[in-house]
Amino acid sequence: MGLELYLDLLSQPCRAVYIFAKKNGIPFQLRPVELRQGGPHLSEAFAQVNPLKKVPALKDGDFTLAESVAILLYLTHKYKVPDHWYPQDLQHTALRRSCLRALWHKVMFPVFLGELVSPELLAATLAELEVNLQALEDKFLQNKAFLAGPHITLADLVAITELMHAVGAGCQVFEGRPKLATWRQRVEAAMGEDLFREAHEVVLKVKDSAPADPTIKQKLMPGVLAMIR
Numbered sequence: 001m002g003l004e005l006y007l008d009l010l011s012q013p014c015r016a017v018y019i020f021a022k023k024n025g026i027p028f029q030l031r032p033v034e035l036r037q038g039g040p041h042l043s044e045a046f047a048q049v050n051p052l053k054k055v056p057a058l059k060d061g062d063f064t065l066a067e068s069v070a071i072l073l074y075l076t077h078k079y080k081v082p083d084h085w086y087p088q089d090l091q092h093t094a095l096r097r098s099c100l101r102a103l104w105h106k107v108m109f110p111v112f113l114g115e116l117v118s119p120e121l122l123a124a125t126l127a128e129l130e131v132n133l134q135a136l137e138d139k140f141l142q143n144k145a146f147l148a149g150p151h152i153t154l155a156d157l158v159a160i161t162e163l164m165h166a167v168g169a170g171c172q173v174f175e176g177r178p179k180l181a182t183w184r185q186r187v188e189a190a191m192g193e194d195l196f197r198e199a200h201e202v203v204l205k206v207k208d209s210a211p212a213d214p215t216i217k218q219k220l221m222p223g224v225l226a227m228i229r
């Protein structure tokens, strides 16, 4: 068996891995792991691939690997990909936290899980997102074409997949941020618009998802609460 990627495109690190593999023509077997089903990623079978029971995860023969950045680096080293992809700065912890919270507080809790989110909490989440978006534009992007310089790198891939979580939540991420907006266009063009659209289809439609079945909700809740601290 060749390279297998365990992914759910609702997940931002999974989208980064998916886009990277597709864009670079890396052959892989997609192993879909539907997080919203509340079961597959918690199974013992999946724990053999990733004992942390999270996606993305990679299996290459007997070798298994978790953590999107480690997976991206593994793919960068194993396959011949253009040099420009190699990251110079993958610092994105703050961005991940606020984009994730934006999606969960604005959409996933109220629409999917039927849980109310207080206006105060939502306002705090969106305020934190604003601060991080501004920092991304002013401190990281500045006047460069891409986050690390004139060429697209893994840093752009990781950042855009985070930002699209907030877009999926209905946040106006690029409005009033002309530099970030043109950066998005450049990133999208560099990835290819069709691949970009395909990878983000799930998150852009998640607002319209049906409420979770109560049993699935019960299974998901502990993991969700641990993730959205």
Ligand SMILES: N[C@@H](CCC(=O)N[C@@H](CS)C(=O)NCC(=O)O)C(=O)O
Pocket: 011, 012, 013, 014, 035, 041, 053, 054, 055, 056, 066, 067, 068, 069, 223, 224, 227
């Ligand atoms: N730091 C990890 C994050 C992995 C992660 O949190 N994955 C989430 C989806 S975005 C997941 O599998 N959650 C399921 C759970 O926690 O039960 C990475 O970048 O790969």
